[in-house]
Amino acid sequence: MENRLIVSSSPHLHKGESVSRIMWMVAISLLPAGVAGVVIFGLNALWVSILAVITALATEGILQVLTKRKVSILDGSAFVTGLLLAYNLPPNVPIWLPVIGSFFAIAVGKQVFGGLGQNIFNPALVGRVFLMASWPKYMTAFSRPLNYDALTSATPLASLKEGKILENISYLDLFLGKRGGCIGEVCILALLLGAAFLLIRGYISWHIPATYIASTAILTYIFGPRGLFSGDWLFHILSGGLILGAFFMATDYVTSPLTRKGQIIFGIGCGLLTAIIRLWGGYPEGASYAILMMNAATPIIDRYTKNRVYGTRPL
Amino acid sequence: MNPAQFMTIFISAVFINNVILSRFLGLCSFVAISKETKPALAMSLAVMFVTTMSSIITWFIYRFLLIPFNLTYLRTISFILVIATFVQFVEMVIKKTSPPLYRFFGIYLPLITVNCAVLGVAVLNIDMFFVNAKALPGSFYYSVFQGICVGLGYTIAMLLMSGIRERLDLCNVPKSVKDFPLAFIIASIMSLSFLGFNGFKF
Amino acid sequence: MKKLLNEFLKGIIRENPTFVLVLGLCPTLAVSVSIINGIGMGIAATFVLLGSNIIISLIKRIVPDRIRIPCFIVVIATFVTIVEMTMKAYSPALNRALGIYVPLIVVNCMVLGRAEAYAQRATVVNALFDGLGMGIGFTLALILISAIREFFGSGQILGQTLFKGFEPASIFAMPSGALLVIGLLLGFFNLLKNRKAQ
Numbered sequence: 001m002e003n004r005l006i007v008s009s010s011p012h013l014h015k016g017e018s019v020s021r022i023m024w025m026v027a028i029s030l031l032p033a034g035v036a037g038v039v040i041f042g043l044n045a046l047w048v049s050i051l052a053v054i055t056a057l058a059t060e061g062i063l064q065v066l067t068k069r070k071v072s073i074l075d076g077s078a079f080v081t082g083l084l085l086a087y088n089l090p091p092n093v094p095i096w097l098p099v100i101g102s103f104f105a106i107a108v109g110k111q112v113f114g115g116l117g118q119n120i121f122n123p124a125l126v127g128r129v130f131l132m133a134s135w136p137k138y139m140t141a142f143s144r145p146l147n148y149d150a151l152t153s154a155t156p157l158a159s160l161k162e163g164k165i166l167e168n169i170s171y172l173d174l175f176l177g178k179r180g181g182c183i184g185e186v187c188i189l190a191l192l193l194g195a196a197f198l199l200i201r202g203y204i205s206w207h208i209p210a211t212y213i214a215s216t217a218i219l220t221y222i223f224g225p226r227g228l229f230s231g232d233w234l235f236h237i238l239s240g241g242l243i244l245g246a247f248f249m250a251t252d253y254v255t256s257p258l259t260r261k262g263q264i265i266f267g268i269g270c271g272l273l274t275a276i277i278r279l280w281g282g283y284p285e286g287a288s289y290a291i292l293m294m295n296a297a298t299p300i301i302d303r304y305t306k307n308r309v310y311g312t313r314p315l
Numbered sequence: 316m317n318p319a320q321f322m323t324i325f326i327s328a329v330f331i332n333n334v335i336l337s338r339f340l341g342l343c344s345f346v347a348i349s350k351e352t353k354p355a356l357a358m359s360l361a362v363m364f365v366t367t368m369s370s371i372i373t374w375f376i377y378r379f380l381l382i383p384f385n386l387t388y389l390r391t392i393s394f395i396l397v398i399a400t401f402v403q404f405v406e407m408v409i410k411k412t413s414p415p416l417y418r419f420f421g422i423y424l425p426l427i428t429v430n431c432a433v434l435g436v437a438v439l440n441i442d443m444f445f446v447n448a449k450a451l452p453g454s455f456y457y458s459v460f461q462g463i464c465v466g467l468g469y470t471i472a473m474l475l476m477s478g479i480r481e482r483l484d485l486c487n488v489p490k491s492v493k494d495f496p497l498a499f500i501i502a503s504i505m506s507l508s509f510l511g512f513n514g515f516k517f
Numbered sequence: 518m519k520k521l522l523n524e525f526l527k528g529i530i531r532e533n534p535t536f537v538l539v540l541g542l543c544p545t546l547a548v549s550v551s552i553i554n555g556i557g558m559g560i561a562a563t564f565v566l567l568g569s570n571i572i573i574s575l576i577k578r579i580v581p582d583r584i585r586i587p588c589f590i591v592v593i594a595t596f597v598t599i600v601e602m603t604m605k606a607y608s609p610a611l612n613r614a615l616g617i618y619v620p621l622i623v624v625n626c627m628v629l630g631r632a633e634a635y636a637q638r639a640t641v642v643n644a645l646f647d648g649l650g651m652g653i654g655f656t657l658a659l660i661l662i663s664a665i666r667e668f669f670g671s672g673q674i675l676g677q678t679l680f681k682g683f684e685p686a687s688i689f690a691m692p693s694g695a696l697l698v699i700g701l702l703l704g705f706f707n708l709l710k711n712r713k714a715q
Contacts, residue, residue: 067489108697111489112500112704118486120479121504129507133693134686273511282514289511296505299478303352337692339546343626346539388602391620392594399587428586431543431624438617491708492700495539499700506693 019116022253023076025203029194030083030248036177036187041091045183048098049086055102056082063111077116081105084124087184087244088288089131090142097138101127121295122255125288132288142180155180156239157284174238185241195247207263208256208270209246213237215271216278223279242274245287255295262298262305269294320453321460326515328464334432335472336506341432345473346498350484355477356470358426363466365405365427366436369398370462373437374455382448394437399428436465475505521646528650534627535658536706541627544618545659546695552675555663556656557611558618561600563652565622566631568596570648573636580637589632590623597623627655665698666690 037045060078064071082102089098105127113119132139142155156169156179173179177187185191198204217233224231236242250256250270257266270290277286332338335345341362348358373394381387406424409417427433440461444454451457479501488497534540544562548554572592580588601619604612612619622628631651636644668674670689688694 108500108504112492112497113483114486114488118483118488120482120501121508126504126507129504129510130688133507133510133688133691135684136687277511280515281512282516283511286511289508292504292508293511296475296479296501296508299482300352300474303478303481336696339543339692339695340621342542342546343540346542388598391598391601391623392591395590395594395623396587399590403587425586428590428624431621434624435617435621438620442617491711492704493707496700496704496707499696499703503693503696503700506691506696507688510691510693 019077020075022203023080025201026198026248027076027080027083029197029203030080030087030184032190032193033087033184033187033244034083036190037087037091037183040177040186041183045091047095048089048091048093048183049083051095052086052089052098052102053079053082055099056085056106059103059106060111063107064115067111069115072116075116078106081110081123081127084122084184084249085127088124088128088182088241090139090181091183092141093138097131097135101131104130117254119254120299121292122249122252125249125292125295128288129292142182155284156235157278160235161284171234171238174235179239181239182241182244185244188238188243191243191247195243198247198251204247204251205260205263207260208250208267211264211267212246212250212270212274213242215268216242216275217271219272219275220279223275236275236278240278240285241287245274245291246270249288250291250294255298257298257301257305259302259305262301265301265305266294266298269297320457323515324457324461325464326512328461329468329471330509330512331515333468333472333506333509334435334465335469336502336509338435339431340435341430341469344426344430345469345476345502346495349473349476349498350480352474352477352481355473359466359470359473361424361427362430362432362469363463365398365402365424365430365433366466366469367459367462368401368405369394369433369437370440370458372397372401374440374458377441377445378450378455387448390438390441391434395434398433398437402428432465432469436462439465472502472505476501521642524643524646525650528647528652528654529657530654532651533654533658534630534651535655535662536703538627538630539703540630541625541655542699543621544615544625545655545662546692546699547618548615549659549663549666549695550670550690551667552660552663554611554614555659557604557608558615559652559656559659561604561615561619562622562625562628562655563649564600565593565596565625566628566652566655567645567648568599569593569628569632570636570644571641573632574639574641574644577637585637586629586633589629589637593628593632594623627651662695662698662702665702666694670694 034045034049037049056078057073061071061073064073082105085101085105086098089101105123108130109121109123109126110116110119140158142158156174169179175188177189179186195204195209199206217237220236221231221233222229246267250267257263270287273290273293274286277283277289283289328334334340335342344358344362349355376393376397377387377390381389381393386393402424406417409424440454440458443461444451444457476498480498483497492500528534532538535542535545541562544558548558569589569592573589576588576592597620600622601612604615604619631647635647639647664674666689668679669686670691672678672680672683672685686694689698
């Protein structure tokens with residue numbers, strides 16, 4: 001009897017499509033960025049991605065067997081988690097790093113909460129910040145792109161933080177991904193292709209990405225290095241993990257708010273926090289921390305932006 | 316006294332050295348009362364009020380009683396006594412003057428006496444803003460502001476946690492990690508995400 | 518005699534203050550970066566617990582019920598001050614490492630919790646054994662947690678590096694690592710309990 005009434009957790013979305021299909025569509029939309037990453041950084045990027053994905057699938061399967069739950073490693077969600085984690089790693093990390101990160105992402109980020117649909121935090125980001133806190137020296141050692149003779153292998157944002165002048169990098173370089181950075185975040189063109197696919201097919205809505213990117217841009221423009229309203233907002237949009245985060249991680253159905261209003265609050269919050277960390281924090285990039293913090297706030301946002309049932313009094 | 320110092324205290328007390336997630340003060344109440352949003356909020360507001368007031372009171376005691384009479388070794392005893400008395404006093408006043416307010420956070424007030432966060436702030440203020448039994452310039456304002464910020468940090472952690480746990484109530488969480496273990500794991504991830512503010516310089 | 522042994526043993530496993538009662542976690546998590554710190558805090562808390570348990574069970578008849586909590590706190594605070602001053606005098610390095618968590622033993626829920634839940638109704642001898650058992654249980658839990666954190670966080674046990682190629686994960690030396698370890702340990706003990714119950 002007790003299993004007859006199933007109260008499932010979010011997302012309760014009517015899409016006419018299964019969660020599994022959506023997840024695989026997201027996986028497909030991520031592929032261009034991965035291909036670009038391999039082209040830019042070489043085969044090592046490919047091995048890191050494959051290892052991360054395989055570990056994610058294996059961890060999910062093993063834990064589901066151990067806890068006697070239905071094994072659902074083919075629903076695409078573990079695949080996407082592994083891939084996103086790999087995209088957030090520098091290309092030349094030691095091979096055990098993506099393995100441990102993926103394991104942590106799935107085990108602590110997801111299965112501890114009971115699996116898909118119940119996790120509070122984006123698992124891939126949980127994996128990333130865990131690695132970042134544990135082995136910062138590997139997580140911030142970026143290699144330079146293959147066919148690009150930059151003087152430094154630091155990311156543009158890190159150079160900016162150190163006060164270096166960025167003369168030898170153009171917006172076009174940033175857009176095409178000719179810069180140091182994580183595997184999946186560098187090629188904006190490829191990311192936008194995937195994002196356009198998701199947007200046009202209606203798998204994600206524009207609310208979170210648009211508000212997220214806009215609020216980061218506005219803040220970095222206002223608080224520029226040479227006084228108010230002098231910031232290079234386009235540079236801030238094109239560098240770091242902002243585009244990857246805004247379109248592919250902040251929009252995760254499970255860990256972002258359900259209502260449009262909530263999504264706009266979520267996006268603005270992410271943008272504010274990202275900009276604050278970039279401008280004044282100790283780390284050059286804050287997208288993953290910002291999204292995680294807003295993930296933590298999602299239940300509260302949902303609670304106060306709930307669509308009112310007609311005829312009832314507001315909360 | 317400069318504004319940048321206030322900003323640093325704010326970011327440090329609310330995020331980097333969050334009273335719960337990084338200093339582990341008030342952890343017991345954090346885990347016990349964060350199951351629902353309303354009581355969590357009531358408790359947080361009560362804590363914020365008490366941390367602020369106790370920062371004020373203990374600063375005066377330390378500066379004008381303990382230091383002049385060379386009794387600084389009585390810091391712990393005198394602080395906890397004053398805090399306990401103050402909390403009891405507030406409880407009585409609220410009970411007398413505002414029954415709704417008393418119902419709102421009356422039952423949480425006695426618990427605050429033994430909330431490490433309150434004594435923690437008082438001791439921290441002394442450690443940070445007094446050097447060799449001498450008050451640093453502006454130490455009173457810094458102490459009060461730190462009291463407020465620590466309360467704010469407590470409130471934020473509490474509010475986020477209670478929202479998350481309310482949502483998890485509807486989830487089919489593995490039996491072994493239900494309640495306490497999961498609460499700690501969530502707190503751990505929250506603490507990881509607050510690391511983003513590390514090295515903050517305004 | 519058997520009953521006394523029981524009072525003593527229950528604090529170590531069956532009613533372990535950290536893992537079963539989930540009390541007094543602030544110092545447990547804050548100072549458990551290294552085993553030495555863990556042992557230091559454990560001994561300090563055990564001393565306070567022992568002293569306060571004995572005194573409170575002695576004065577239980579003369580303390581009016583309504584102001585018992587402030588009275589208990591004064592007793593506890595006295596012992597904490599003794600510990601604080603002793604530590605400052607004989608082991609300043611440990612005192613620095615434990616920082617504000619030494620004075621905070623006053624508000625450690627474990628100490629007050631035992632006073633409230635046990636010592637104020639027990640005989641002196643029982644209270645003594647209870648305090649000793651709880652204190653040792655607390656110390657053992659601290660040693661377990663700090664051993665895990667020291668090994669994974671810095672690759673060392675008691676300051677000795679164990680394996681050459683091991684790359685320590687600095688998260689375990691951070692606050693979030695402490696929360697993670699206690700969360701996973703509590704989950705693990707629950708798992709064992711559930712297995713046993715089946």
